[in-house]
Amino acid sequence: MRNVKFPERRTRTAAQRDREFLRVLDRMFQTNETITARSVSRSVSGFSAATSITRDEWRSAQLAEWIKRQSHLRKIQEQADKQSKPKMLAKLEQKEKRIQELEQTVDILLSSHRAMIHAVGEVGGMKAWLKFYEKHQAIQQKLSDIGAIPSSVISISSNNDKSR
Structure with a gap:
């Protein structure tokens, strides 16, 4: 109860x-x-x-x-x-299609995010990027968790943490 x-x-x-x-x-x-x-x-x-x-x-x-x-x-x-079964099935199919579209969008955004971070690193802007994320550790952690940060950046970030 x-x-x-x-x-x-x-x-x-x-x-x-x-x-x-x-x-x-x-x-x-x-x-x-x-x-x-x-x-x-x-x-x-x-x-x-x-x-x-x-x-x-x-x-x-x-x-x-x-x-x-x-x-x-x-x-x-x-x-x-x-609501008839065909209507419910059509709605379900629409929802599944929308989920697939959103998953594809997330994959594209992750790939582009990784590429941009890599490009920033190549032109020497990693210090600025890391400095920005010092204030936003939760966001940096979430990006790392979903694989949006290249592993080379993660190792740079952890080396900077150790040197402090």
Whole structure:
């Protein structure tokens, strides 16, 4: 059971009924059985009528919350059912295509980033580049983690760290 604050009851039996009440609500929700005060009261031993739930402020609030959840879930299921399988498959295919495009873009950007860093190093600008990243260690680490920094630069960077 999720973090529920149970009310104080006069008897241990009443407290046990509250716990059983929540278990019944959860079971009915999981099996998509319609949740009503009457249907729940029939499933909880010791509840003689729906008023055992509706008269109690805490139980009534819990019941309302679970009914709201079930209504929301059913609404989502209904929307999903309205979309035909071909439409859903087409949407999925579009999403997969977009993911492939983004992965290709990332690969291109990584390659160009490596090439630019290499070019900066060849013209003698590595000190400036390393100085910039002194203030941005997290970014430098992330670039290194994703392979955007050539290994020759990583070795230069670690040599500079040791010389300090």
